[in-house]
Amino acid sequence: LSGIEYHKTPAVDMGIFSLHTAGAGSLFSSINFITTLLCVRMKKYRLDRLYIFCWSMLITAALLLASVPVLAGALTMLLMDRHMNTTFFDPLGGGDPVLFMHLF
Structure with missing residues (x-):
């Protein structure tokens, strides 16, 4: 049901693109916070003494660094299924329709 023949408008593609953008923002924010926490904290505060x-x-x-990629x-695979005729999630082409659920 995620194929281009079921949703012809670009709304689904814009939703996928917005999830990509939000994921990139979360990824960069988490990298920024980890870097700030490890490099800018006062040296008298060891990691076991933090708040x-x-x-x-x-x-x-x-957790964001582990899950966002x-x-x-998965979203890139979905876009490729929609526009590049790959069959990651199509059982007729040898794909697994439950793979999207298993990626999460």
Whole structure:
């Protein structure tokens, strides 16, 4: 149901592009926060002596660094299925229709 024949308007493509853009922004923000936390903190504060807010933001940024590239890869595969006639998610071409769900 994600093929171009089911959704002919560019709305789905714009939604996918906006998710790519939001993912890139989240990725760069998490890199910025991790760099700031590790390089700009006062030297008397070791990592085990940081506040709980800093720890929670560090863990959130690390989780974003791990999950956003997978989301971007799945969205790129979806765009390729829609426009370049690949069959990542089409069972008629040998693809797996549940692969998109398993990527998450």
